[in-house]
Amino acid sequence: MKVKINENAVSEELNRANSIEGFYANTGILVTGATGFLGKGILEKLMRVCPSIASIFILIRPKKNQTIEQRFKKLIDDPIYESIKAIHPSVVNKVHPVEGDVSLSDLGLSVADRNILIENVNIVFHVAATVRFNEPLNVAVNVNTKSTARIMELCKELKHVISIVYVSTAYSNANIFEIEEKIYTTSFKPSTVINICESGDQQSIDLLEDEILKIYPNTYTFSKNLAEQIMSNNSDSLPVAIVRPSVIGASLKEPCPGWVDNIYGLTGIFMLIGKGTTRTMLVKKSKRLDLVPVDYVVNIIICAAWHVTLHRNNEVKVYNSTSNAHPIKWNQIRDIVVQCSRETPMNNVIWFPFCILVPNQCSYNVLDIFLHILPAFFMDIFLKLSGRKPMIMKTSKLFNQMVRAVKFFGQHEWTFHQDNVTDMIKRVNLLKDRDIVKLDLWDMDWKKYMITYMAGIEKFILREDSKSIDAAQKRLLFLYRIHQIVLMFSLFILLATIYIIYSTLTVRLFFP
Structure with missing residues (x-):
């Protein structure tokens, strides 16, 4: 894997970046979680609209019966990349799998691969996470919280870093029902929780989990809250963005209408209702459901990297990627x-x-x-x-x-403030390629979207x-x-x- 980023070209593009494509031109990008639903969407969008990218490194962990090469081939053979191969065939060769695992010390990277990333990565998208709500506390903390600390350790070593984006969840503070775009601290310090979870004392871990679940609905939301605090505490002067999507659903338009690749969460529920298997649900029908299409979230993430870099104020910027501006019940x-x-x-x-x-x-x-x-x-x-x-x-x-x-x-239902998202939308609208991203849902036709969603499940x-x-x-x-x-x-x-x-x-x- 021989890749070299032109540092002068990166600086030049930053100085004159009046477009999203111009911002990403000649940059090296690292994506964790690229084999997941959201990660695939980010990878596809970058390859399609920013073909001048120098390279995209994707962290892939080997599985029991699959090497990273086999997993990468399966990923890149997905039909959603077919149009890219036809229009920009060379960009596929810019995607490089790197063996690693966010749950391991030093991200499971070899010395050689770590050095390649240090020399060549400019923009980091940390998407990898376990999204299971019922994970044991020590598992959720290791995969979602400690992994974020490991990513930040790597980011501090990167020689030419210009932007870091962490994908959290809108429910990282689910115990609060009006959520601003800021970091919320907890009475449980990240370092203390990590130390207890790493101690191996199961009784202490269980007692701590019991205390946490009195405040938070599950270990997933709590571990993501801790990860946000770690991003904030370790950002120093780095340009860091935290994107908080709510419930992510099938695509609205990109890479194709109704695209979805898993049955987690609402997708599984919608499928079971359609099959006639699910006939009752435990929800308050008058409450808002904060559902967002995956391509909307992808656009927010890609633009957040640009926004936090070119309009920085030495603070971690948080972007609530939600639909509460145009809600549905x-x-x-x-x-x-x-x-x-x-x-x-x-x-x-x-x-x-x-x-x-x-x-x-x-x-x-x-x-x-x-x-x-x-x-x-x-x-x-x-x-x-x-x-x-x-x-x-x-x-x-x-x-x-x-x-x-x-x-x-x-x-329950939540109200999410979106001041940073609104500011980003205003600035993106001044760019010459503003049409390549959709950043708001004001004109959302929910009936049309859900028809597309259900068709996507079938397809x-x-x-x-x-x-x-x-x-x-x-x-x-x-x-x-x-x-x-x-x-x-x-x-x-x-x-x-x-x-x-x-x-x-x-x-x-x-x-x-």
């Missing part, structure tokens, strides 16, 4: 998802799509029994008798784990063939009739039960 999202699922049904849908939103745990537990557990039990029996693998009960259990994980976020997750729509619609019509029969039967049982209770009480009243 849970019941509105639910209605659109159900409507899409009925008008354009998924293949192999197992029940007529509907979803009841309930605000409290008690109501949810009752509906969960009748709408999830019992139907799943009988469906699995049917699958087993027909010689197929029973899987509905397993899906129901996984969904309930998801419900427990996101319960807090479905019961990119389920890999469904649009030619089979007729069969899917016939199947849905059959399930609708069954659904109506079940509703009528349930209503009959309910009325019969009420009648029996009423009759019993009447007899006892008149004939004690």
Whole structure:
């Protein structure tokens, strides 16, 4: 891997950067988490709109049955890069995999690779993280918090660094419901938490986790808060930006409408509603859901590197990448998802799509029994008798784990200040290539977006063939009739039960 950045060219571009492409021209970039959903989006956008980049280094950790070369090939063979290969084929050769692991000491880098990064990296995007809400505290702290300290150690060694962007979460301060674009400290010092987690004393770790979970909804949000403090405490005079996206969903337009590559979070919930598997959710329907398309977040991140460098004030700049300026509520999202699922049904849908939103745990537990557990039990029996693998009960259990994980976020809503984002938008609008990025959601058409989102789930997750729509619609019509029969039967049982209770009480009243 022989790459050399032209330092004079970088300085020249910085001095005359009146465009995003000009800012990135001839720079060396390091991206962690490039194999994840958001990381892929950042990599694709940089390659497509900034082909004059000198090089992009992506940190990849080897897996048990895959080398970094194999993982890199799988990444770069993704269909989202096909248009780039056709238009800018040479830019693919500028992407270099580097073996490393943010969870290891010194990022798991070899001495040779570390020296290459020190000499050639100008801009750092730290995206890698574990997004599991229920990780043990020591795991979340190591991967999300300590890794950020390791990245900052490397950044201080970089000879020509001009910008550092850390991707956090809008919920890093989930215990506060009006969140400004600033760093919030906690009563738990990052160094103290890290030391306890590294001590190996499980009892101390468990006690600390119990105390933390009295304030924060999970270890994920807490570990990201600590990481933000580490970025702030170690920034010195470095140009550091922290981007806080809320719930990241499928793309609005780029790299193509509806692009999504995983079933985490809302994507999995929307898919299960569309399949007819999920029929009730534990959320307050009147609360706002802060959902943002992945390409909007990518644009904020890419522009933040430019903004924090050319308009610096020796402070860490925080950017709340959220949709609260143009909000949508849970019941509105639910209605659109159900409507899409009925008008354009998924293949192999197992029940007529509907979803009841309930605000409290008690109501949810009752509906969960009748709408999830019992139907799943009988469906699995049917699958087993027909010689197929029973899987509905397993899906129901996984969904309930998801419900427990996101319960807090479905019961509350937040107001996010966006002063830095607003300032960035104003300055980007003065650039000659301002049209290559979309930085606000004021004109967001949520219904159109959700239709695109659901189509993306069918295309990119389920890999469904649009030619089979007729069969899917016939199947849905059959399930609708069954659904109506079940509703009528349930209503009959309910009325019969009420009648029996009423009759019993009447007899006892008149004939004690």
